[in-house]
Amino acid sequence: MTPAPTSVWTAAGDDLLIAVRLTPGAAKDAIGGCWVDERDAHWLSARVRAVPEKGRANIALIALLSKRLDWPRSAILLESGDTNRLKRLRIIGGGAAFARLTALLDTWVELT
Template sequence: MAKPDLTHLAAPGTVLELRVTPKASRNEIREEEGQIRVYVTTVPENGKANEAVVKLLSKALGVPKSRLTLVRGATSRDKAFRVEG
């Protein structure tokens, strides 16, 4: 499946609400019913799944990983990331 182009969401200050599924069969991002869903193969321990989400999200947005800040949901499946300027 092709990665969705999320570059239109890469404006500084944008907050992305997404749902994460850890321990998935593959790493991918999907837009389903107006919601961004991120699937990562990594286990959710010691922040490893969050790191994998940042890596995938930065590629889809076309921004460096350092421009993404987790603002809510460090230990939850529902997360919010802010794109920094």
């Protein structure tokens, strides 16, 4: 299965790569909606209550994705964007549940 050109996810072998725009210090943890940058790249919007200090917001993002995707935290890695709002995360072994995970991601993007 290949993503639509406007998708926030990409298949990478047995893994899944997700583009996320994170807003730290939010009133509540949430995932939903899509943010489009100046190059027309699409990013899944996520908000966490954690502050962007010492990686706390990144840890909170991984915990939030783990819970919502029902996937082990240890199998979600921050690929890039450690100190940036725009992040790429790798879901290790996501290919095993590809249809379920991508359906969830696509549903979250539609929430605006």
